[in-house]
Amino acid sequence: MKLTTVRLVTIIAEPVLKDRLIHEIHALGAHGYTISEVHGEGTRGIHASQWQGGNIKIETLVSPEVADHILEAMADHYFPNYAVIAYVTDVQVMRGEKFA
Amino acid sequence: MKLTTVRLVTIIAEPVLKDRLIHEIHALGAHGYTISEVHGEGTRGIHASQWQGGNIKIETLVSPEVADHILEAMADHYFPNYAVIAYVTDVQVMRGEKFA
Amino acid sequence: MKLTTVRLVTIIAEPVLKDRLIHEIHALGAHGYTISEVHGEGTRGIHASQWQGGNIKIETLVSPEVADHILEAMADHYFPNYAVIAYVTDVQVMRGEKFA
Numbered sequence: 001m002k003l004t005t006v007r008l009v010t011i012i013a014e015p016v017l018k019d020r021l022i023h024e025i026h027a028l029g030a031h032g033y034t035i036s037e038v039h040g041e042g043t044r045g046i047h048a049s050q051w052q053g054g055n056i057k058i059e060t061l062v063s064p065e066v067a068d069h070i071l072e073a074m075a076d077h078y079f080p081n082y083a084v085i086a087y088v089t090d091v092q093v094m095r096g097e098k099f100a
Numbered sequence: 101m102k103l104t105t106v107r108l109v110t111i112i113a114e115p116v117l118k119d120r121l122i123h124e125i126h127a128l129g130a131h132g133y134t135i136s137e138v139h140g141e142g143t144r145g146i147h148a149s150q151w152q153g154g155n156i157k158i159e160t161l162v163s164p165e166v167a168d169h170i171l172e173a174m175a176d177h178y179f180p181n182y183a184v185i186a187y188v189t190d191v192q193v194m195r196g197e198k199f200a
Numbered sequence: 201m202k203l204t205t206v207r208l209v210t211i212i213a214e215p216v217l218k219d220r221l222i223h224e225i226h227a228l229g230a231h232g233y234t235i236s237e238v239h240g241e242g243t244r245g246i247h248a249s250q251w252q253g254g255n256i257k258i259e260t261l262v263s264p265e266v267a268d269h270i271l272e273a274m275a276d277h278y279f280p281n282y283a284v285i286a287y288v289t290d291v292q293v294m295r296g297e298k299f300a
Contacts, residue, residue, distance in 0.1 A: 001168055001171065003171070003188075006187075012234060022141075032140065032185075033140060033141060034112060034139065034155065034157065035139045035140065036136060036138045036157070036236060038235060038259075039236070040233060040234035040235065041232055055234065057234065057236070061185070061187065068201055071201060071294055072201055075294045075295065079294075079295065085232075085261070085293075087208065087261065087291040087292060087293045088203075088292050089189060089289060089290065089292065091188060091189040092187060092189070093185075093188075094172075094174070094175045094186070095175070095179065101271060103271070103288075106287075108287065108289070122241075132240065132241055132285075133240060134240035134255065135238060136237065136239070136257070159238075161287065189289060190289065191210075191287040192287060192288050193285075193288075194272075194274070194275045194279075194286070195279065
């Protein structure tokens, strides 16, 4: 069985950022995503009032290059002003060309 | 602390496939799973009408062999006709014998 | 882009354990977490009556040391008496010092 390694990018953010984040990851090359609801409490330096309560978790399977671009966009455009968490991990898929 | 590496298989699919997918992963050797609800928008080649809206995410911890069988079943039985995404990653557990 | 590897710890448990688990992971060094609802069916050895139905999934990004401590606590304090699943995987983040 031929497996291809792609990157799973996970973004956790306030619901108000949903449309903006989806637009941004699409513009950076993501072809699809899923969204789910999570509740959370933040890391050091995040005010509980900002972060506690409902949040969205966006997950997208992308190429390593697109993953880098998404993380850079999160750090540049969101980290300074929003309680956004972003992380990336390798996953394996069949038919990896869909995510290139 | 002794950790064992097992594989986390994630399947994202239309809710109508739920019972069939659970039956299939059990038959292939999975001993347990979790299901959650996600919303998503598809990759290239998937009609938005098929994929947009509520979907299910099934996650199961299995041996590498069972993970391979599940991915093969997804590719053979679902990819041609359904908007199914499947990916696998290594995770570490204690008491890995439960997932063998 | 400078990425740091941290560990994503995932715990799946009965909702009744929520406050106790959050208290425990905080005490062991986690600075934040997310919780979502999942449904599941257990592995061998777990009574369906205990496990089936709604469960919580707790996820937290932590250092390797804290991840080890959390897994040990799960094995020592919960595995004997509760249907708890815990696993860990490496993920990459920007500004990893937040999770140290």
